[in-house]
């Protein structure tokens with residue numbers, strides 16, 4: 001006979017496993033159906049089977065594909081998210097009057113989270129939009145990354161990204177244009193068909 005303690009443990013384990021599956025399903029839904037669809041757009045979302053199924057099971061799993069992330073993805077591509085980051089975060093108390101705080105003033109300073117700030121912040125995060133993915137990044141990341149309270153400036157995340165690309169042997173941008181789109185770029189003016197002219201001028 002199982003003791004009551006063991007029965008309770010098994011019961012909690014089963015409930016836990018069940019809840020875990022629900023949380024996984026929710027995160028999958030948000031990541032694949034909502035976030036990725038916005039990031040890659042409806043065409044690639046459909047083409048690369050990124051949408052979750054309405055019913056049934058995914059059967060296209062291919063055990064011959066190496067699931068490891070490619071160097072280019074972590075060292076360059078997915079860092080696009082740095083451009084979507086906000087420089088200030090909204091906090092909404094239950095009374096509903098929002099306030100905000102700057103990211104640059106809060107590196108290494110999470111202590112409010114232990115003093116009731118979490119609820120305000122979660123409400124703010126649910127309300128605040130991310131920025132558009134473009135070629136601009138907030139100065140909280142370009143001039144004040146990891147700024148300590150008494151310092152007047154911090155690090156530059158974009159400079160770190162570029163340097164990290166070099167550390168990882170990421171090839172020049174034009175090499176990827178050639179490999180993926182078969183576009184050959186040999187001068188700045190060739191870039192004009194790929195991006196706004198103001199951006200080409202900045203590169204130049």
Ligand code: HEM
Pocket residue numbers: 073074075078079080081082084085103141157160161164
């Ligand atoms: C306030 C917001 C953020 C801050 C302060 C931040 C900061 C950082 C820092 C310090 C690194 C390490 C850089 C290095 O040493 O190479 C990093 C790496 C990275 N970040 Fe962010 N980041 C933020 C938001 C995001 C977002 C929104 C995304 C994507 C949606 C993102 C994607 C990445 C990726 C893919 C890496 C490389 C990870 C790896 O290679 O292991 N970051 N970030």
